[in-house]
Amino acid sequence: MKFIHTSDWQIGRVVRFADDDTLGALQAERLEVIRRLGHLARQEGVTHVLVAGDVYEHETPAERTLHQPIERMREFPDLQWHLIPGNHDADQPEGVWARLLRSGLPANVQIHREPGPVLIDPAQNGWLLPAVLKRRHVLTDLTAYMDEAETPPDALRIGLAHGSVVGFGGESEAEHNPVALDRARRAGLAYLALGDWHGFCQIDARTVYSGTPETDRFTTGGGGGGEAVVVTLRGARAEPEITRHRTGRYxxxxxxxxxxxxxxxxxxxxxxxxxxxxxxxxxxxxxxxxxxxxxxxxxxxxxxxxxxxxxxxxxxxxxxxxxxxxxxxxxxxxxxxxxxxxxxxxxxxxxxxxxxxxxxxxxxxxxxxxxxxxxxxxxxx
Incomplete structure (x- = not known):
């Protein structure tokens, strides 16, 4: 099974130090990068795009902003786009995701609002295990259920979550939206696709932050985003093949x-x-x-x-x-x-x-x- 892992699109993001012309160009590029992701998927022979949270910058985007990313995804009916809420666009009552469902979604866009295994690729026995933020910040690890979630034998179990890995790299442990450092191993995941950190970061062989596809912060070196990840799974126990692809313009x-x-x-x-x-x-x-x-x-x-x-x-x-x-x-x-x-x-x-x-x-x-x-x-x- 082959798929794209991306996150933190943050459609509607405002850069306060930029003038109006620059801000407009940056916001437009955050939409345009969705098309580049679609073209990358076609180029790589991918049929699934996993978006690990923070599709939107705010929980209450304007109506036009709400529909802009959906319409870009609609342009690629041959791809299946899988979305989960993040801390910026948590799944609150009458929030962004409820509004989208009321207005209707293209058949190729699926919003995962509840935890639990979902069969997304029957041919490859590929199952998605989403973690769903119902509030901006939670203190419990929403990926913990994956340890006991039942899937068929030899299933490709793919976790999709938005949060901070606890205790990685000597950093202080995350107070909000924590993710266990060894969740992929404990839950038997072939791959754990994470969002929240805006630069690419590989925690271990199976646990990866893709970073935002269009850079949105200043860095002294690399690691500031502008990438997406193409993942190939050749078996439930085989180590994932991960390739990074430049998607950002700025x-x-x-x-x-x-x-x-x-x-x-x-x-x-x-x-x-x-x-x-x-x-x-x-x-x-x-x-x-x-x-x-x-x-x-x-x-x-x-x-x-x-x-x-x-x-x-x-x-x-x-x-x-x-x-x-x-x-x-x-x-x-x-x-x-x-x-x-x-x-x-x-x-x-x-x-x-x-x-x-x-x-x-x-x-x-x-x-x-x-x-x-x-x-x-x-x-x-």
Missing amino acids: LWKKLEDVVLTSGQDVLALEARIRGIAPDNPGVVLVWAAVSGLLPVEDMALYESTILKRLSGAVACLRLTGAPHLSAGTEDLDRFGAGGAVRAAAEQLLARSEAGGVEGQLAADALQRLFLFWQDMGAQAG
């Missing part, structure tokens, strides 16, 4: 401790960010923690290269901190030997050197004055 990168002290540093930062996706920087979201001291000319380069050109090239440029201006009395000659602007610059420089909150405000104002004066000179030239 690339989210976090750059820590970016210290700028020269124009070369500024250009290196630009090259580093453009190098994430040289052929299409428009799919890149970057969060950079920036600090340092730059002289006047290099600060102007930072303004034009990073804040203007680069922010227009990438999907989103989120900056924490900024380089500060390193200016002295000799830099004031840019404003001439006298006049009102020179006098104002001298006062700002003196206040900036005094430090404190007012000093920082004065330094920021002096920086803006230098950049404005340089822009005016460039325009006049």
